[in-house]
Amino acid sequence: MKVVIIGGVAGGATAAARLRRLDENAQIIVLERSGYVSYANCGLPYYIGGTIQNEKALTLQTPESFKRRFNVDVRVQNEVLAIRPEQKSVTVRRLSDGTTYEESYDKLILSPGAKPVRPNLPGINHERIFTLRSVEDTFRIHRFVEENAPKRAVVVGGGFIGLEMAENLTHLGLSVTVVERLNQVMSPIDYDMACGVHAYLKDKGVSLFLGSSVEGFEPADDGLRTILDKGRTLTSDMVILAIGVTPETHLAKEAGLRLGQRGSIAVNDRMETSIPDIYAVGDAVEVRHFVTGSETLIPLAGPANKQGRIAADNICGRDSRYKGSQGSSVLKLFDMTVAATGINEDAAKKAGIEYDKVITFTASHATYYPGASNMTVKTLFDPQSGKVLGAQIVGFEGVDKRIDVLATAIRAGMTVYDLEELELSYAPPYSSAKDPVNMAGFAAVNVLDGTVKQYHWHDVPALPKDGSVTLLDTRTDEEYARGHIDGTLHIPVDVLREHLSELDPSKPVYVNCQSGLRSYIACRILSGHGYDCYNLSGGWRFYDLVKQ
Amino acid sequence: MKVVIIGGVAGGATAAARLRRLDENAQIIVLERSGYVSYANCGLPYYIGGTIQNEKALTLQTPESFKRRFNVDVRVQNEVLAIRPEQKSVTVRRLSDGTTYEESYDKLILSPGAKPVRPNLPGINHERIFTLRSVEDTFRIHRFVEENAPKRAVVVGGGFIGLEMAENLTHLGLSVTVVERLNQVMSPIDYDMACGVHAYLKDKGVSLFLGSSVEGFEPADDGLRTILDKGRTLTSDMVILAIGVTPETHLAKEAGLRLGQRGSIAVNDRMETSIPDIYAVGDAVEVRHFVTGSETLIPLAGPANKQGRIAADNICGRDSRYKGSQGSSVLKLFDMTVAATGINEDAAKKAGIEYDKVITFTASHATYYPGASNMTVKTLFDPQSGKVLGAQIVGFEGVDKRIDVLATAIRAGMTVYDLEELELSYAPPYSSAKDPVNMAGFAAVNVLDGTVKQYHWHDVPALPKDGSVTLLDTRTDEEYARGHIDGTLHIPVDVLREHLSELDPSKPVYVNCQSGLRSYIACRILSGHGYDCYNLSGGWRFYDLVKQ
Numbered sequence A, B: 001m002k003v004v005i006i007g008g009v010a011g012g013a014t015a016a017a018r019l020r021r022l023d024e025n026a027q028i029i030v031l032e033r034s035g036y037v038s039y040a041n042c043g044l045p046y047y048i049g050g051t052i053q054n055e056k057a058l059t060l061q062t063p064e065s066f067k068r069r070f071n072v073d074v075r076v077q078n079e080v081l082a083i084r085p086e087q088k089s090v091t092v093r094r095l096s097d098g099t100t101y102e103e104s105y106d107k108l109i110l111s112p113g114a115k116p117v118r119p120n121l122p123g124i125n126h127e128r129i130f131t132l133r134s135v136e137d138t139f140r141i142h143r144f145v146e147e148n149a150p151k152r153a154v155v156v157g158g159g160f161i162g163l164e165m166a167e168n169l170t171h172l173g174l175s176v177t178v179v180e181r182l183n184q185v186m187s188p189i190d191y192d193m194a195c196g197v198h199a200y201l202k203d204k205g206v207s208l209f210l211g212s213s214v215e216g217f218e219p220a221d222d223g224l225r226t227i228l229d230k231g232r233t234l235t236s237d238m239v240i241l242a243i244g245v246t247p248e249t250h251l252a253k254e255a256g257l258r259l260g261q262r263g264s265i266a267v268n269d270r271m272e273t274s275i276p277d278i279y280a281v282g283d284a285v286e287v288r289h290f291v292t293g294s295e296t297l298i299p300l301a302g303p304a305n306k307q308g309r310i311a312a313d314n315i316c317g318r319d320s321r322y323k324g325s326q327g328s329s330v331l332k333l334f335d336m337t338v339a340a341t342g343i344n345e346d347a348a349k350k351a352g353i354e355y356d357k358v359i360t361f362t363a364s365h366a367t368y369y370p371g372a373s374n375m376t377v378k379t380l381f382d383p384q385s386g387k388v389l390g391a392q393i394v395g396f397e398g399v400d401k402r403i404d405v406l407a408t409a410i411r412a413g414m415t416v417y418d419l420e421e422l423e424l425s426y427a428p429p430y431s432s433a434k435d436p437v438n439m440a441g442f443a444a445v446n447v448l449d450g451t452v453k454q455y456h457w458h459d460v461p462a463l464p465k466d467g468s469v470t471l472l473d474t475r476t477d478e479e480y481a482r483g484h485i486d487g488t489l490h491i492p493v494d495v496l497r498e499h500l501s502e503l504d505p506s507k508p509v510y511v512n513c514q515s516g517l518r519s520y521i522a523c524r525i526l527s528g529h530g531y532d533c534y535n536l537s538g539g540w541r542f543y544d545l546v547k548q
Ligand SMILES: Cc1cc2nc3c(=O)[nH]c(=O)nc-3n(C[C@H](O)[C@H](O)[C@H](O)COP(=O)(O)OP(=O)(O)OC[C@H]3O[C@@H](n4cnc5c(N)ncnc54)[C@H](O)[C@@H]3O)c2cc1C
Pocket: A006, A007, A008, A009, A010, A011, A012, A031, A032, A033, A034, A041, A042, A043, A044, A045, A078, A079, A080, A081, A111, A112, A113, A114, A132, A133, A134, A160, A161, A248, A251, A281, A282, A283, A284, A299, A300, A301, A302, A304, B426, B427, B428
C-alpha cells in the first residue's frame, strides 16, 4: 500500500506516524510545501515574543528524524499542485528548482490546513503587514522586529492568534493596538464574558478598537497607517493581520471533491471525502458540531491530531469514527486564562437551541490558602433536561482545569444535576470542597427546579421604573457606596430579616449582590416570606463589567 | 420544624446553611463540641507551617455570622452526650460550666466526623505527642513549636495528614522522619506509584521508615523516643500521630442506630439512618463505593459537604440521593502533586474486580513551551468493556486537572475509548494537542484491541533467563549506559529496522525504553516483521523507580 499525505504538520504528521505504527510495510510519503514538518504552530507567537528561545524547539520532527523513526519519506518544499483522482496521483512541484513530478497513491490524505484570511484591501501588500501561520512567517516577523526595533504595532483581529501576538509584542516592549470588527474579542465566548477580557487588556496597556473595520493601509512617514472606518487612522511600525483562517482547499475543489461550508472539504465520520481512497483531516475539513449536530469549521490542533489518527486507522482497515468537535479551547493572555467548550449563547441562538444559563464567580482554590483568585463561569444548559450545552470561563488559576472537566461532562452527555454530584479532588491548594464546577451545577439546578428565579444584566434596562417593582441591593455599605444599579434599595443580606417591613410584599423584588451568592440567599429569605423575587445572575460585578 | 445538627463543620455547617435556604421558618440548632464552627480542617497543617498566617482565615463562619446570615443557633462548646430517639431529643453538656440540658428535635442530623486513631501504646500520652483534627489541636501544636523551637519531628503515618505535616514542619526548619507501617506512603495510590513519592520525599530531606510499626514512646533526656519494631528507636522533640481516623460514633451506637464497617453509621442513599428522622453524613458514615458498589469509608470534605446538602434537601421534602463516593483525592507535597480517583490495584483485587492497566508518562503541557514537567499516570480499566475503573497520577503541574477529568469520566461511566476522544482545551501553556488523558486512552486501547501486548515491572523477575526470550532495550546509548535491565540487548529504536537480523524471530521479545513510548513503536515495528513482542509499561524509568 502506498499512502501519500499532503501537509506534514498536526493532521498529516500524526496520520503518518500512526500509519507506520499500524502498517510496517506501507510506503508513506508526506508532501509539505513549507520548509518544515511537525512544527508547533501553536508555539509560533511565543518564539516571536521570546518565551521560546530555541528555534529548534519549534519543530518536533525533521524529515531526517521522521525517516529514521518512522521510515516515512518526508519531502519538504514539495507543493502539491493538483490531485488526479482518476489516475490516483498527485502533481508535485519541487520548490527548490521548480521542477514537477507525478506521485501515485493507493490512499491519499489531505491535511493542508488553513491559511490566514488576507482581504483585498488597499495597501494590503505593504511589507510591514504580516500574517502568522508557518515557521517561515515566524522568522519573518522575528527578523523584522530584530532589525527594525518597532515601537508600535497594530494587531487586526481579536481572536486567539491576534491576542497571543498582542501579548507577545507587548512583552517585547511594543505599544500594541488591537482592532476588531466585532464589539468583542474572542468569539468563542459571549460578549458579556468578553467584557472582562477587554478590561484586563486595557489594564495590560493594550489599546482596543472594538467594532472597527479596517478599510486599508497606506505608507506613512513614520511607518504604516491603518485606515479604520469612520475615518480614523492608526499609525504604527508594523501590522499583524489575524482575522481568521480559511480552509486551504483549492486542490480539493479542483479535483472535484465535495465541499462544505466556506470552501472546506466535506468528509464523513471516517474522514473519507466524496471520492474513494481520499481522506481529509484538520483545519481544511468540515466537522459535525458535537453539541448542535450541524456542520461547522473548528480549526484546532486537538481535533486535527485526532482526525489524522482516525484516517490512518481507517486506511489500515480499522473502523474508527470521529464523533464531532465541541470547540474546547483555551487562551493564555498575560496572567489571564480564557476558555470555552460546547456552545455559547450566540451559537445556541443560531442553531435554534433553547437554553438557560447561570453565571457563577468562584474561587480557584480554598480562599484561606494563599493565592486563590476568582473565575467567572458561564454555564449553558437545556432548560428541560438540564443537559450541559456549553461553558465559558474567564479567570486566572485553574480555569483550564474547570473547562476540561466541563468538556468531559459535555462529551458524556451529563446534566447540571451531574455537575452537582461530580466528586472532584480537593485539597486547599487546588480547589474547594465545592469545586467551581459543582457550584455551577448547584446554581443551575436551583434555577431549573425553581428554587430561585433569576434575571440578567441585559434585563436590567427593561425593568419598570414606575415603582411597580423593588430593586434590592444586598451588599455591604462599602460595596454599595462604590457603585450600584440606579434606584436600588439597599439592605445588606445579614440584616434583611429585620428590615422586611421596608419591602412591599405585593411587588416583585429584583435582588442583587456582588457575585450572586448573597442575593441568592436573600432571595431564599424573601421567598420564605412570600415575596416574588429574582436574583441577578453574576451580580453587580458582572453587570458593571458589561456596562462599562 | 426543629432541626438539630450535631457537629458544625463540613457536613453539619453545610446542612445548616442549605436547610435555612430551603426553609426560612425551620428552627435550626447546631451543637458543636469544639470552640469553633465552619473551620477549615484541611487548612490546619498550613497554619502550623506558616503558609496560612491569619488564624481568622481558619474559620469560614462564626456562631455570630451564622446567626446573622442564616438565623441558625450555633452553640459551640456544647457537646452532645446522648441521643434519645424515643423522646426525639439529645442530651447536651455546656463545656463552659459542665451543666447539661435536653434539646428536642423533629429531625436530627449527625455530622460528628471522625477522630484520629490513638492506639493504646506505652507512652502514648506523652505531652509531646500530638494529633491534628480541630482548631484547638492546631493551636496546641503551633504553640508548642513557637515555645519549644523543636528541631526534630517524627510523623507517624504516611497518609495525607502525615505528609502535609511532614512538609509543613520541614518548612519550619525541622528535620522530619516519617514512620509508616506499610511499605508505602499514600494508600490511595499503589506501591509502584508511591515509589516516586518516596524518592521525592528523600530528595526533600524527609527521612522515611517504611514497613515500620511504632511500638511505644518513652521520654528521653533530649526529647522523646519513638520505639519501632525490630528494636530501632527515633529520638525527636515532638511526634505527630497521623495514622488514620475512626468514625466518631459512640452516640450513634449507644442510641441503637445500625452501624456499618469499623463502627461507622449505616445510612441509605438519602442519608437516613436506621431510625426515622435521624440523618447522618460525613466522615462518620459508611458510603457505597461508586466503582466497586460495596460499602466503605471515604472520609473526605467534598463528600461530607455534598452529603450535608443532600440530608438537608431530604429533610425539606425533596428527594435527593447520594450515589456513592469514588475517593477522588489530591495531595500537595512540596512541589509534587499526588492524586487518585476510583480504585487502585489493591482495591480491585480486594473487590475481585478484573482489570488491566497502563502506565503513561506525559508532559503537563507542550514541551516546547517553558516549564513543562512529566507526570506518571496509571489508568485501570475493565479488560472487556474498557470502562475506566481508576486512575492515579504522580507529578507536578497539571496533575489535579487530569485527575479531575478522569474522575468525571469515571462518574460518567466512560471507557478508555472515550478517553481517546475527549476534546480537552489545548494551548501550549496548558496541555498538548494530545492531552495526558487522551494519551492514557490511546495506550489503553492499544492494549485492549491487541495492537500491543505489555508486561510490567513485576513481570521482569519471572522472565526466563535461559535465552528462550529476548530482552531488548531501545533507548539511546547514553540512556542505556546509565542503567538497564540485566541481560538486555541494546538497539535504539531509530536503528531497529537495520538491526532486525540480530533478533531471533522464533523468540518472544520483551522490549523497553525509558517511558514506554519508543518501545511501543519498536513493538509495532517488530510486530510488522512477525515477532511476538511485549512492551514494558512505564518503561525503564518506572521499573527503576520501583526497584530502588
Ligand atoms: C499562530 C498559531 C497559533 C495556534 N494556536 C493554537 C492553539 O493554541 N491551540 C489549538 O488547538 N490550535 C492552535 N492553532 C491551530 C492549529 O495549529 C491548527 O488547528 C492545526 O495545526 C491544524 O492542523 P492541519 O494539519 O489541519 O494543518 P497545519 O498544521 O496548518 O498543516 C498544514 C500543512 O499543509 C501544508 N500544505 C498546504 N497546502 C499544501 C500543498 N498544496 N502541498 C503541500 N503542502 C501543503 C502547509 O504548508 C502546512 O504546513 C494555532 C495556529 C497558529 C497558526
